[in-house]
Amino acid sequence: MKNKKVENFLFYGIPISVVLLIVCLFIFRTPRHVSDRKKIAFVYQMMQENRHQEAFPIIGKKARLNNCDAQFLLYKFYMEGKYVKKDEKAALRWLQESARSGHPAAQHFWGLHLLKSNPEKCEFYLKSAIKAGYKKEN
Secondary structure, X not given: OHHHHHHHHHHHHHHHHHHHHHHHHHHOOOOHHHHHXXXXXXXXXXXXXXXXXXXXXXXXXHHHOOOHHHHHHHHHHHHHOOOOOOOHHHHHHHHHHHHHXXXXXXXXXXXXXXXXXXXXXXXXXXXXXXXXXXXXXO
């Protein structure tokens, strides 16, 4: 009789326990956008401490995962030549990606970049930046 109970537990109990564990992990996990914000804030701190070499791989990984803050930071890295060779073409590519992903400052700067070449898109990005609450600092 005991063997039957053990067999039933092994057959039904363990799979149910595993499913419940997975459900709990899914429900109580930290939302991705919160952990991303913390990671980006940490990277900003690293940059303030001139730890660009440590920050760059983290930013690159997040940027490739479509994080607009990381994409904007990569734009700054390439435009200013911090830790990487100054590369305006790469900088503008990351600025465009960040603007498309909805980063307000990137939308502002991308809009300004398009001023002469594409006034319609320029207007769209500048209006999007204003709508998102972007205010240029002096």
